[in-house]
Amino acid sequence: MKKRAESMAENRAKLLAAARKAFAAHGYAAASMDELTSSVGLTRGALYHNFGDKKGLLSAVVDQIDSEMADYAHQLGAQAGDAWQGLLVEGTAYIEMALNPEVQRIVLLDGPAVLGDPSQWPSQSSCLQSTRQTVVKLIADGTMQQVDAEAAARLLNGAALNAALWVAASPEPKTVLPKAIEAFRVLAGGFLAKAN
Amino acid sequence: MKKRAESMAENRAKLLAAARKAFAAHGYAAASMDELTSSVGLTRGALYHNFGDKKGLLSAVVDQIDSEMADYAHQLGAQAGDAWQGLLVEGTAYIEMALNPEVQRIVLLDGPAVLGDPSQWPSQSSCLQSTRQTVVKLIADGTMQQVDAEAAARLLNGAALNAALWVAASPEPKTVLPKAIEAFRVLAGGFLAKAN
DNA sequence: AAATTTGACATACGAACTGTATGCCAGATA
DNA sequence: TATCTGGCATACAGTTCGTATGTCAAATTT
Secondary structure: OOOHHHHHHHHHHHHHHHHHHHHHHHHHOOOOOOHHHHHHHHHOOHHHHHOOOOOHHHHHEEEEEHHHHHHHHHHHHOOOOOOOHHHHHHHHHHHOOOOOOOHHHHHHHHHHHHHHHHHHHHOOOOOHHHHHHHHHHHOOOOOEOOOOHHHHHHHHHHHHHHHHHHHHHOHHHHHHHHHHHHHHHHHHHHHEOOOO | OOHHHHHHHHHHHHHHHHHHEEEEHHHOOOOOHHHHHOOOOOOOOHHHHHHOOOHHHHHHHHHHHHHHHHHHHHHHOEEEEEEEEHHHHHHHHHHHOOHHHHHHHHHHHHHHHHHHHHHHHOOHHHHHHHHHHHHHHHHHOOOOOOOOHHHHHHHHHHHHHHHHHHHHHOHHHHHHHHHHHHHHHHHHHEEEEEOO
């Protein structure tokens, strides 16, 4: 005799967890909803009732992972010495997190293909929001040149995440990762205000 | 009484052209192979004989578009004053080309999701090869800092193409495009060797 | 030049998947 | 206690891809 809402929340969580696994393992297109739901003792009925359709389920999963990433990166960045170092740390963190197959497959590959550009996701992409905030601060205090904050955030994130895809696809990720991080930091330096 | 090879080449070209349209219009997943083939007076028999499977067809289309992009960008870059300006022109060209829905949908969204990271495409991504060459030259002549050429090319391309996705998804692309280009050029400046 | 073979493409079939429409029953409500 | 709501299961319809088989024109051989 569980409460109604409680058991429903449990099922939602079960489905989300199963979807994370299934999407990461087989990719969005090849993930079978029948298999996914039965793996947690439910049927597609529960899925379509809770998430509307397959795309809705992906959207929820992307939202969850994206939030976790933003939280972690933001927290790491806040520990850095100054805000500029924080930005670099954040970027580095994105590169490293994107080596996780779950992040890569779901957020970087299938996410944009199925849901469209991250900037128009329901979650508005927490990752982008987070780095945008930092950028705004850095422009205000004169550390960064006066460029469009949104654009700068997009470029930094795009570069970082793309670098991660490259590292992950390379035959020797361990060797290539430091090169990617180094190049990212050098590149990001372009935004620094010229010292006069 | 056409020659065998000739009529086969015609059919291949017809299918490729139809696939470009269909993939761009509906996306890879939603593009029906029956509809696509019958639109040029053929059946799926011709398709599976020529391209193996649906993925093979996408691969061929991506290859074609990617080559066209690289050719155009490289040609434009070569007209610039010096090699550094050429790199910036190339990057700008990628941003502008990626506003084309065909490029965006097929090469930037569905391509990576279905075929994996561009660096492991059969074509090896002509776009990446092209900018990598320029980067190598610029490092050799001391214009750019000594970073890994592959990494630099990946970061620049990633930033540019990602910026384009952002511009295209924005409500007012015309207004946002110049901001993206400006930010890209500032960012790329990070790779410049420090003037001593 | 006639006969034979090849292979490019069409046709037919099977399996899988998504989304919807309907039914059922535990738990909420009165 | 009786009624009702709604979360979830079940059954069904419509598509789609990939393969296996057939066919006929064009190339090859004799």
